[in-house]
Amino acid sequence: MSRPAIVVVGAGPGVSGSVARRFAEEGYDVALLGQDQAVIDDLVPGLEARGATVDRAVVDVTDEQAARDAVRRFGEHAGRIDVLHFNPSAFREKDPLALTVSELLEDLALGVGALLTVVQAARPSMSSGGRITVTGSMAADDPWEGAASLGVQKAGVRNLVHSLDKTLAPDGIRAVSVTVRGALSREGAFTPDRVAEAIWSAAARDEDGWTSEVSYAG
Known part of the structure; x- marks a missing residue:
């Protein structure tokens, strides 16, 4: 059998x-999807040193x-997608009185809407046992008003994960926001x-x- 494969959406130097x-x-094996070629390229040697075959693409995930x-x-190249990890969010330092509707919707397109895009694209390559993981944040419950759109994104993406999990569970695919x-x-x-x-522990659960x-409080 081929090695399991993870697609990391919003690949960067952090989480x-x-x-x-x-x-x-x-x-x-790892597929990296991100906006910065140099950042993605920097990740590759460390992954290959761990034995992974690495695929990569530079894409704006709001471009559906x-x-x-x-x-x-x-998915077609690997023959499977076992884990889809979603990390993107937009940090815009504006409070609710300065934030415009168009700015909020732009941020939601990245931090929430793009999850729909990548899950729908990955679904044909996923099978029972597959997992969708999302980097969540306490901002969903306790937002900082100075970056109001971030809390809305994190609350929205967590809610979407709940719906995805319920939708995909009959096929043995589960979703979790950490x-x-x-x-x-x-x-x-x-x-x-x-x-x-x-995130690994959350995905590896039965x-x-x-x-x-899943909450991670340190």
Whole structure:
């Protein structure tokens, strides 16, 4: 059988890069989807050193057709998608009185809408046992008003994960949002590697007692 494969959407140097490395350590091949060629290229050597075959594409995930095409190509090339990890969100430092409707909708297109795009594209390559994981945030429950759209994104994407999980569960595919209840840091409980470990653990659970949200509090 071919090796399992993970697609990391919103690939970058933080949590998403750590997630890619964590799954590579477990024998997964990795497909990286992101906006910055140099950032993606920087991730590749560390993944290959862990034995992973790496595919990559530079795509704006709010471009629905381009994102769909990239994810479908990943699935066709690997012959399977076992895990789809979704990481993107937009940080816009505006409070609710300064934030415009068009800005809010633009941010939601990235932080929520793009999840629909990539899941729908990945679904034909996913089978029973497949997992969808999302980097969640405490901003969903306790938003900072100075970046009001971020809390709306994180609340929205968590809600969408609940719906995806219910929709896909009859086919044995489960979805989970991992709510990170702390600020990312270079040391301590909230390093990208520690958060990635929590995401790995959430994805690796058995279906018995499955929940579509897991909190990581360090």
